[in-house]
Amino acid sequence: MAANYWESTQRRYWQFTKDELAQLRENLEEEEQSLVQMFPLPQWRHLSIYFNQQLHRLAKRLNCRQQAVATAQLYIKRFYCKVEIRRTNPYLVLTTALYLACKMEECPQHIRIVVQEARTMYSDLLTVDTSRLGECEFFLISEMSSHLIVHQPYRTLTQLQTEFALSQEEISLALSVINDHYMTDLPLHYPPHIVALTAILLSLVLRPNSVSATPAAGMAAAASVLAQAQGRQQQFGMGGGGGSGIASGQTTPGAGPPPTTGGGGGMSEKEKQQGERVGKVQRFAQFLAESNVDIEGMVDCTQELISFYECHEQYNDKMTREQINRFIKARALDRP
Template identity: 30%
Template sequence: MATDFWASSHYKRWIVDRATLKQARADDLVYVSEPECLEFLAIYFANIISKLGKKLGFRQRVIATATVFFRRFYLKNSYCETDPYLVLSACCYVAAKAEESPVHIKNVVAESRALFSQEQYNVKHFPSDNSKLAEMEFYLVDDLECDLIVFHPYRTLLALCNKDFGNSNSSSDSPAEEAEAGELGTGIGADDGPRYWGTGQGQLELSEGGLQTAWFIINDTYRSELCLIYPPHLIAVTAIYLTLVLHTPTQNSIAHLLPYSPAFNSDSSNSGEPSQTTPHPRRSSRTSDSSSKHANQQDPIDFLANLNVSLSAIATIAQEIISMYSLWNRYREDVTAEEMRNMNANANMEPEKSSPERFCIRRHYL
């Protein structure tokens, strides 16, 4: 098992460019009027994987892994030549094994049939024979080239936001339980050179609400193909950036750290010699502790600037996430063909103007 992302099959074989993605959908483009329909289809199947995963009691990491398996499979196959419902059920089954949370194949078949038989899906041909799903499992693993190690942005998010992901006392519902080992490269070559993780250096103090917002943004990225294009640590940094920009409570909590804020200027003007009429607090007082914590809080601008990542890449990913939310804002599962044509016509005549703040945190199916 690879514990270093840069030495893993994820990085070496499953980070692709947009030309590869376009070529993978070449056969499906024949059957749609607009390429945007395939993007809607990607959201549709990701939502189904999420719903099936919840019915099977999966954690978010297992659902994310199943979604990545589904995306990887359709890099080599087309929707029109396969049964996506059987494929996504097999992805959930294999992902549960890969993430060491296995479920019985009978449960997967039963829950899949119950979900797909609902009126909104109306899938009548899903097989009840367990051997069909077991056979699909072998086809899936073959197309995945037995590369079942998937790295997600969650661990990087927790590490950068000063959260103790190694605390064994944390609850099972906490984000720390979802983080997988090795995404920060703490396995291979971990003893080479200085270590900074665990020392508190270079970490951003993010509130629980801000952390949840970044977590939800990462969840939403699996509705797109970003997990096939960019390394997970870049997606995690972008989620932090969008949280700092869009999450109002986080903005208020860091306002005094920004150079252009009135609170920062007020603190700077009062940072000279203390008044002689004001007694110095004792070191053991709570005031001293709180002021010390306030002074040591990381400046978010310095935090982003000092990361060893391409800020232009972060800006590009942020724009793609906002575009994904804009697309998702127009997505409906119960739309008819006539309504789709009308929506496309209206979109071409007058594009919808929406604030990015509306997209973030509004829809959380995960």
């Protein structure tokens, strides 16, 4: 087991560029051209949204931890990088992925209970018993080359929440962003700390109760912060005095106090909160500037998340479910 992400199988074998991932999926479809033409499916984002919903339904029945659900989502993504989805019963795959993830995250579920709950949820789409679930478990492990350790962004968020004085509201929003990123391809593209830092940034610039908290406004604000940090980072790099940031374990932002709002001692509560938010954003930008964090990666993560939220608005649950169920029934994948 690699305690360090940089030495892990996740970094060595399961991080792809966008072109590499697209090529993997294209190769799978070329190998099964007749199936692909016969059974069209929604885009991968919509499939991921659907799988996420089904996993959470099953996890709720089993009382699973969120980290196990996140690990299961990454297992599903890895597995479907190697196996064409139309060759499988996705309900069996996601049930098995959650069962395996619970083992790896040290919150194991008894196989008979998992089978019982899966039968209840998918009575007309999945015929499953303990032997079939066990067989699928070995299939998943084999296709993932036994690379089962997953490094999550949650740990980085926990480590940095005190350093950036994140409020409970900001922590909750950052956690929500991290949970949502598992419905994108970001876990297959970037290290977990890049995702966590992007989630923190979005939690600082997106205010859930603000009328200006739109994807476009959030993207503009985040882009401004990252551009500022990147400019400073380049200055530090040219001067040879840049800090090593996360790579060396340094997490102290080291920025000055937040700017005043200028009106003497009679600031309203709203003005104080705004001043605190501005100060947090400035400290965060300073932290990025003094570290060797991949800011271009954070820019891409931000764009992908904003794009995902816009895509989510076009998601059609009924159509996605029907297209999946159609090939399961037509290919008799609901039978033993």
